[in-house]
Amino acid sequence: MRDTSFAPGRILIYLIVSLIAAAYLVPIIVVVLNSLRTSEEIAQTSMIGWPQRWAWSNYGIAWADFCVAQTCAGIRPYMLNSALVTIPATIISTLLGAVAGYAVSLWRFPGDRWIYGIVTLGLFLPQQMRLLPWTIVLRDVGLINTLSGLVMIHTIQGLSFTTLFCRNYYVAIPQELIRAARVDGAGFYRIFWRIVLPLSPPILIVTVIWQFTHIWNEFLYGVTFTTGQQQPVTAALIALTAAVADIPQYGVQSAAVMIAALPTLLVYVFGGRYFVRGLTAGAVK
Amino acid sequence: MAALTIRDVYKRFHSVEVLKGIDLEMDSGDFTVLVGPSGCGKSTLLNIIAGLERQSSGNIEIGGRIVDNIAPRDRDIAMVFQSYALYPSMTVRQNITFGMECRNVPRVQRDEAVGRVAKLLQIEALLDRKPGQLSGGQRQRVAMGRALVRDPLLFLFDEPLSNLDAQLRAEMRIEIKLLHQRLGSTIVYVTHDQIEAMTLATRIAVMRQGVVQQFADPETVYNRPANLFVARFMGAPPMNTLAARLEATRGRTVAVIGYGEAAIRFPVPPEAEGWNGRDVVLGIRPECIAEPTRHFSDLPGAVTTIVASVEMVEPTGAETIVVLRLGDERALGRVSPDVRHRLSETAQFAVDTRKISLFDPASGDRIT
Amino acid sequence: MTHAVPAAVQLSRQGTLSALRRLPEYLTIWVPLLLSAGHLVSFALWTIWVSFTPSTLLPVSGWVGLRNYTSVMATRNWTIAFDNLLLFGSGFVLLSLLIGLVLAILLDQRIRGENVLRSIFLYPMAVSFVVTGTVWSWLLNPGLGIQKLVNGLGWTAFRFDWLIDRDMAIWTIVIAAVWQSSGFAMALFLAGLRSVDADLVKAAQIDGAGPIRLYRRVILPTLWPITVTVVVIQLQFAITTFDLVRALTGGGPGIATLLPALVVYDFMFQRGLLARGAAAAVLMLLTLLAVLLPYAAWQYAQRRKAARA
Numbered sequence: 001m002r003d004t005s006f007a008p009g010r011i012l013i014y015l016i017v018s019l020i021a022a023a024y025l026v027p028i029i030v031v032v033l034n035s036l037r038t039s040e041e042i043a044q045t046s047m048i049g050w051p052q053r054w055a056w057s058n059y060g061i062a063w064a065d066f067c068v069a070q071t072c073a074g075i076r077p078y079m080l081n082s083a084l085v086t087i088p089a090t091i092i093s094t095l096l097g098a099v100a101g102y103a104v105s106l107w108r109f110p111g112d113r114w115i116y117g118i119v120t121l122g123l124f125l126p127q128q129m130r131l132l133p134w135t136i137v138l139r140d141v142g143l144i145n146t147l148s149g150l151v152m153i154h155t156i157q158g159l160s161f162t163t164l165f166c167r168n169y170y171v172a173i174p175q176e177l178i179r180a181a182r183v184d185g186a187g188f189y190r191i192f193w194r195i196v197l198p199l200s201p202p203i204l205i206v207t208v209i210w211q212f213t214h215i216w217n218e219f220l221y222g223v224t225f226t227t228g229q230q231q232p233v234t235a236a237l238i239a240l241t242a243a244v245a246d247i248p249q250y251g252v253q254s255a256a257v258m259i260a261a262l263p264t265l266l267v268y269v270f271g272g273r274y275f276v277r278g279l280t281a282g283a284v285k
Numbered sequence: 286m287a288a289l290t291i292r293d294v295y296k297r298f299h300s301v302e303v304l305k306g307i308d309l310e311m312d313s314g315d316f317t318v319l320v321g322p323s324g325c326g327k328s329t330l331l332n333i334i335a336g337l338e339r340q341s342s343g344n345i346e347i348g349g350r351i352v353d354n355i356a357p358r359d360r361d362i363a364m365v366f367q368s369y370a371l372y373p374s375m376t377v378r379q380n381i382t383f384g385m386e387c388r389n390v391p392r393v394q395r396d397e398a399v400g401r402v403a404k405l406l407q408i409e410a411l412l413d414r415k416p417g418q419l420s421g422g423q424r425q426r427v428a429m430g431r432a433l434v435r436d437p438l439l440f441l442f443d444e445p446l447s448n449l450d451a452q453l454r455a456e457m458r459i460e461i462k463l464l465h466q467r468l469g470s471t472i473v474y475v476t477h478d479q480i481e482a483m484t485l486a487t488r489i490a491v492m493r494q495g496v497v498q499q500f501a502d503p504e505t506v507y508n509r510p511a512n513l514f515v516a517r518f519m520g521a522p523p524m525n526t527l528a529a530r531l532e533a534t535r536g537r538t539v540a541v542i543g544y545g546e547a548a549i550r551f552p553v554p555p556e557a558e559g560w561n562g563r564d565v566v567l568g569i570r571p572e573c574i575a576e577p578t579r580h581f582s583d584l585p586g587a588v589t590t591i592v593a594s595v596e597m598v599e600p601t602g603a604e605t606i607v608v609l610r611l612g613d614e615r616a617l618g619r620v621s622p623d624v625r626h627r628l629s630e631t632a633q634f635a636v637d638t639r640k641i642s643l644f645d646p647a648s649g650d651r652i653t
Numbered sequence: 654m655t656h657a658v659p660a661a662v663q664l665s666r667q668g669t670l671s672a673l674r675r676l677p678e679y680l681t682i683w684v685p686l687l688l689s690a691g692h693l694v695s696f697a698l699w700t701i702w703v704s705f706t707p708s709t710l711l712p713v714s715g716w717v718g719l720r721n722y723t724s725v726m727a728t729r730n731w732t733i734a735f736d737n738l739l740l741f742g743s744g745f746v747l748l749s750l751l752i753g754l755v756l757a758i759l760l761d762q763r764i765r766g767e768n769v770l771r772s773i774f775l776y777p778m779a780v781s782f783v784v785t786g787t788v789w790s791w792l793l794n795p796g797l798g799i800q801k802l803v804n805g806l807g808w809t810a811f812r813f814d815w816l817i818d819r820d821m822a823i824w825t826i827v828i829a830a831v832w833q834s835s836g837f838a839m840a841l842f843l844a845g846l847r848s849v850d851a852d853l854v855k856a857a858q859i860d861g862a863g864p865i866r867l868y869r870r871v872i873l874p875t876l877w878p879i880t881v882t883v884v885v886i887q888l889q890f891a892i893t894t895f896d897l898v899r900a901l902t903g904g905g906p907g908i909a910t911l912l913p914a915l916v917v918y919d920f921m922f923q924r925g926l927l928a929r930g931a932a933a934a935v936l937m938l939l940t941l942l943a944v945l946l947p948y949a950a951w952q953y954a955q956r957r958k959a960a961r962a
Contacts, residue, residue: 010762017759020752021773024832027788028776034791046801047791096685103682115683118690124945125693126893128917128934132703132712132927133696159689179337180370184431185358185387188678194383198374217781219896224922234783238900241787250791261784268779272772275779276840 034254035059042250055251062255066240075256077229078236082216082263084147085232089154090211094204096155097162102192104163105170106178116167122160127220130157138225145230150222154215161214162207165281169203170196202274209271210278213264233260287346288313288471289334289439294343296329296495303329305495307343311473311488316465318474320482321492322518327475328443330492334473335441336360348438358387360439363432367444369424371416371431378412381430402434405464422453433464442474446481458484479519483507491515508640513649516568516642522606525574525616528646529567531560540567540643543612549591551638556653560643565652568642571606574618574634581637589636595626609634697938704931712927721932730919731933734911737823738940741912742891744827746884752831753838753883754876758868760839761846771843774836782833786900789829790816793901819909822902826894826910829901834890838883845879846872878955885948892941913937 030048035058037051064074071077103109104116134153135144143149173196181191222232231239237260241253268275289311296304303326311317319327332338334345336357345352352360363384371380379386381402382395390398403409406426416424425445432440445461446454462485465472476482482489483503490500491514499511510516516524529540531553538558539550551567575581581588596615597608600622607618607626618634626632643652704722707715725731756774760767777785792798795814803811815821849872857871895914902910917937921930 010764013759013762013764017756017764017770020756021770024773024777024836027785027792027832030792031788042797046805047794047798048802099681100685100689104686107682109679109682115686115690118693119686122689122693124889124941125697126914126934126937126941127895128893128914128937129700130692130696131917131921131934132931133692133699136712156688156692159685160693163686163689174368174370176366176368176370177372179332179335179357180364180366180431181372181383182337182357183335183362183364184384186383187358188675188681190387195372195374213779217783219781219783219899220918223899224918234781234896237783237787241790241900250797253787257784257787261780264779264781265776268772268776272775276775279775279778279837280841280844 031254031257034250035062035258037251039249039251043248047250058251058255059259062252062259066249066252066256071229075233075236075240075259078231078233079259081147081226081230082232082234085150085154085222086212086215089151089158089215090208092151093155093158093162093211094207097159097164097207098166098197098200098204099192100159100163101166101168101170102196105167106173106175106191106196107188116163119160119163122157123164131220131224134221134225145226147226147230149225150232153221153225154211154218158211158215161210165207165210165278166200166203168281169200173199205271205274206278206281209267209274212267213275216264287311288315288348289317289473290344290346291330291334292344292346294330294333294340294345296326296333296338297341303495304333304340307495307497309490309497309500311471313471314469314487316472316474316485316487317490318476318482318486318488319490319492320476320479320518321498323477324494325492326495327477327492331441331443331473331475334439335362335364361437362439362441363435363437364441364443365428365432365445367447369416369428369445369448371424371427373416376413376415377408377419377427377430380416380427381412381434384431384435398434402430405433406430421449422457425449425453425457429461429464433468438471440470440472442472444476445474447476447478461485479521483519489519491518493518509651510568510642511651513566513568513644516644520570522571522617524568524570524642525614526644527567527569527611527614527616528564530564531557531562531643533558533561540565540641542567542614547612549593549611551589551636551641552586553638553641553643554653557643560652564646566644566646566649568644569616569636570640571617571619573637573640574609574616575637576620576624577633577635579621579635581635582639584639587637587639589638591634591636592631593634594629594631596628598626598628700931701935703928704935706928708928708931710925710927717928721928722936725916725920725929725932725936728916730908730911730916731913731936733908734913734916737910737912738892740823741826741830741894742888744824745830745891746887748827748831749835749838749887750880750883752835754842754880756835756839757842757846760843771840774839776836777833778837780833782894782896783900785829785833786897789825789832790901793825793828816902817906819906822906822909826898826901829897830891830894833897834887838887841879841883842876845876849875881948881951885944888944889941892937892944913940 033049033051034042034047036054036056037049038053038055041049041052062074064076065072066074100119104112138144138149138153141149143152177195178191181195186194217234218232219234219238222235223238226232226235237257240256287310289309291307291309294304294307295302307330309317319330321327329338333340334347336352336355340353347360347362372383375383378399381399382390385395385398399412400409403412406429408423408426408430411419411423411427416427419427425448428445442461446457449457458481464470465485474481474485486503488500489503489506491498491506493514499506499515501511506515507519510519510524513526516526527542529542529551532539532541534550538553538555538561540553542549542551557565573581577590591611593609593611593616595607596610599606599608602622604619605622605624607620609616609618620626620634644650645652703712705716705718706713707717760770764770793813793816795801795812795817800811800813803813815825853871853875854867857867862871893914894912895918898904898910898912898915904911904915913933914937917930917933919930920926920933
């Protein structure tokens with residue numbers, strides 16, 4: 001489509017793009033390499049360097065032995081916490097969002113526009129406006145400092161996104177399909193189960209990936225509503241980097257950072273297409 | 286007993302009236318076509334009959350039962366949609382049996398019904414495919430199959446052929462007509478295509494802006510349109526509608542087009558006598574204007590020969606459309622392709638005056 | 654007609670019955686929607702209410718007017734945080750727009766390996782801000798990262814110590830944030846470039862426009878609605894930034910890199926001044942609205958224009 005004949009120009013283009021790409025890759029390369037270097041080596045040279053001696057044990061230590069705030073069990077418990085929050089919250093919010101999106105896109109009921117409009121405001125309302133009320137709600141239902149509390153928060157807050165994603169996908173389903181099913185005798189649930197849900201895998205994947213990455217990477221609620229052994233891994237990472245300020249253990253810390261980032265990076269590697277679709281879908285509200 | 290009765294149905298969306306008092310009654314076995322330009326309310330009316338939309342007032346009665354508060358599934362209807370609305374994730378077989386599945390019909394019965402319909406529509410080979418793997422014509426058949434399998438009181442067709450190309454459309458038209466003749470089912474069929482209406486219907490309801498303009502058999506609608514709208518809407522090319530005035534000449538009523546020397550006179554039925562001396566709109570179908578050798582009728586006075594100048598000639602192969610100047614007006618005629626007129630030449634034409642319609646220029650309504 | 658009467662009676666009974674039968678449907682529809690909408694509205698209103706009360710450690714009722722707002726705005730933390738927000742917001746948005754646009758244009762030249770490159774530019778979006786902040790805090794640490802590397806290579810006078818420089822520290826946050834989300838701008842711009850009508854480009858080429866003129870006069874003007882969207886989303890992110898600063902600078906050195914979200918957190922959970930924290934949160938919301946409301950109005954106008962056309 002564009003001019004392709006200008007050879008020196010094209011070399012320049014490749015050069016620039018490759019340089020920027022290299023710059024983008026520096027942080028992850030540095031962390032990966034550091035996670036395989038001993039702390040002494042890092043202290044002597046710098047964060048940036050090729051391992052002279054491969055320190056594979058960093059990962060074992062980071063996973064199970066490392067001390068974070070008086071407990072020495074590595075980041076394993078925190079990874080488990082994150083998983084126990086992220087997985088249920090992702091599944092529940094996606095399912096509820098799919099049903100809600102289905103209802104607002106393919107059915108008319110009194111107040112549908114209004115309620116949907118308010119739900120989408122959740123995309124914009126900053127977390128800071130909800131921190132205090134959540135504190136009170138969690139205290140009143142006895143879920144403060146529990147993983148269930150975080151699951152509840154992420155599920156309810158996630159509904160804004162999941163409903164929006166699914167609704168925007170379902171509005172493209174022809175109304176005639178729903179009409180045909182109604183004439184055939186199918187009701188609200190059967191139409192969802194037999195007709196809408198089988199069409200949904202693409203948007204469900206987008207939604208699950210979006211929710212998973214967001215909840216896994218979330219920090220503010222984790223650090224506010226949980227302490228100690230109940231914290232998700234993002235909160236634990238901060239504690240970890242702060243705790244070792246006196247005796248730096250950058251090799252092990254790098255390994256911990258890699259482990260903490262791995263789930264979402266894997267999701268990105270294997271579901272990149274859907275991840276990007278989620279990003280752009282969230283942008284074009 | 287009437288298969289379907291529509292009684293004084295109104296439909297308003299906010300402040301817009303889409304249907305303004307529809308009254309129609311259809312007998313069992315009727316093939317009724319609702320035809321009209323887009324936005325005339327025909328699809329809304331069909332959806333109301335199906336129960337997919339609710340009328341603002343009035344009643345719908347199907348098989349003698351008022352169905353106003355009955356859900357579509359319980360109205361004993363089947364429907365074919367414009368987009369076919371085949372469930373994309375189901376096979377053709379599942380598409381066809383979905384309605385029975387919703388009604389918990391036993392599997393044996395379902396299989397039997399699918400077999401019967403598939404045979405009828407010749408789609409046996411497609412039963413295990415998904416709609417995405419079918420051509421437009423095949424999808425159309427499956428959509429019909431989904432409706433036929435139900436054996437309902439009433440079939441509703443919502444522009445079922447409008448997504449097909451011209452050739453396939455003509456084929457399916459014939460097939461639908463054959464099916465109707467074979468099964469004797471009661472059908473309400475919506476289309477904007479007046480050819481479909483003419484070829485398929487036993488009864489046509491011409492609609493415009495939420496009002497039924499005429500409800501009659503195709504021949505009546507074509508030959509005796511109730512008003513100027515129907516006259517111009519049905520038929521292609523449309524009926525010529527020319528400004529004329531009625532005069533009494535030698536005890537007979539004639540319609541005069543043009544003035545003085547160039548005036549052209551057509552005899553009109555004596556019932557129009559009351560309009561003597563007044564302006565009317567004279568309607569005559571293009572096929573009633575032909576070359577002078579054309580034999581329309583032996584009846585005395587049925588054929589009038591006129592002289593008119595040819596403004597334009599459009600050969601279509603099977604016939605030639607000529608544009609004539611009659612007084613200040615243009616009119617279309619359909620002549621044999623063997624007749625070769627030159628532009629601007631003056632020629633003779635035979636006019637079949639038995640099929641002349643007269644309309645009130647103010648209201649547009651038919652006079653005789 | 655004789656059928657009509659019993660039919661109608663049966664109907665009304667069927668009517669209430671069907672309404673009852675549909676109760677589960679209504680519950681499925683309304684419960685999640687009401688949970689979501691209910692928490693949004695009540696939480697926002699509650700926080701606004703608290704911001705007008707004298708609450709400290711616990712929420713209490715009472716009315717103090719705008720006192721919390723005036724005292725929040727009078728604190729040094731807030732003024733520094735707000736100044737930082739202006740610097741960070743404009744620096745971050747402009748840089749990520751620029752880099753995103755350049756990357757998108759370069760990737761749009763039908764180059765090989767586009768998919769790989771695009772994945773590279775976007776992967777930071779999959780990583781948490783905590784990870785980003787931690788890693789960049791190492792890279793930008795003068796005794797550990799880039800400066801140490803360059804010094805070690807022999808250029809001992811090289812200094813890159815923004816992280817511990819009060820005046821420059823905010824720019825380290827800009828660097829990390831740009832690294833993380835310029836790929837997002839690229840993705841949106843690239844989608845925009847790809848949706849430019851191919852005939853438009855052909856027409857311009859036939860008119861004799863060279864590549865630079867083609868972009869400047871024909872292609873880029875079609876991108877500006879996307880640009881507005883990108884700016885708004887990035888600003889929304891900038892205004893609510895919290896994790897990144899916590900992990901990268903912790904707000905330091907001193908309080909040099911405070912941002913409003915950190916001030917809110919500090920009031921609410923470290924100083925136990927709920928009402929002031931709420932007031933600061935409301936101020937954040939107002940800042941956000943100052944961006945979002947014009948955007949919503951603009952979108953509405955665009956849509957009206959499109960509908961009329």
